[in-house]
Amino acid sequence: MDLQSLTLLVEILDAGNLSEAARRLKMSRANVSYHLNQLERSVGAQLVRRTTRRAEPTEIGQRLYQHGLAIQNELQAARESASSLGQGLVGRVRLSVPSGYGQLVMSDWLIEFKRMYPGIVLDVLFENRIQDLLRDEVDIAVRVIPEPPQNLVARDLGPVRYVACASRAYAQEHGLPTQLDDLQGAPMVTAAVIGRQLRVAAYQGEERREVVLEPTLVSENFLFLRQAILAGLGIGLVPDYVVQDDVRRGAVLTTLDDWRLSIFGTQMFMLYMPNRQHTRATRTFIEFILERARARAAGEVAAA
Known part of the structure; x- marks a missing residue:
């Protein structure tokens, strides 16, 4: 042998x-x-x-x-x-991140990390598929899922909050839903899983409800969904980070804020194989992202 x-x-x-x-x-x-x-x-x-x-x-x-x-x-x-003798930290990290969270939240973190560690090669995939997260030798995957797979290490990156929202112009012309059941008949702009009926789970205290949706516009590209919401095409159902800047400046209004809404899950997780000894580059990247996620969560709590 x-x-x-x-x-x-x-x-x-x-x-x-x-x-x-x-x-x-x-x-x-x-x-x-x-x-x-x-x-x-x-x-x-x-x-x-x-x-x-x-x-x-x-x-x-x-x-x-x-x-x-x-x-x-x-x-x-x-x-x-x-x-690495006489050099800075070197190596390669291949990661897979969701299209929306990756572009709207993590992109600034990735750029900051790259500036801090120029010797580390970042290979970033923007995708939303759930199956085979670590195929093709991906070191780390970030996903919104209800429960992490038992065969992977899962590090919590914080909660994901969905909002029902619309442009100010849409709200003035058509009004906003005031009851959960109003979402069933509304023109919805959101993401969905191909081949599966789209349901939104809603939580209020101990109460849990589900509402079946029939969206008028569906996409995995959350930047496009944001554009569609701003264009007044319907009621958006997206993670809060997609429209948070638009909500702050008053261009987008939210509704049903007493309910905690979810489509794919309420937590963001960083996932990786449990039986691999990570390189120094990968270990450094994991801790960096966890620190940024904790800081973001702390900032949201302070702002609440």
């Missing part, structure tokens, strides 16, 4: 199947399968259970995986130490 064999085992189990491991390693699937068979012969035991969709470790396979992971992490730490 050698380091290359252990590395292969780690890649297979991290990828979840042989085909994905082959893609990451830039090898053919047959070649990956051959080297795995050779490793299992040398150990004298099956290390990976293969199905048509998944590759899962046996008990001894899991033990060897942990050893291989530890060795990889030590090698990465050694490379970092060698490359």
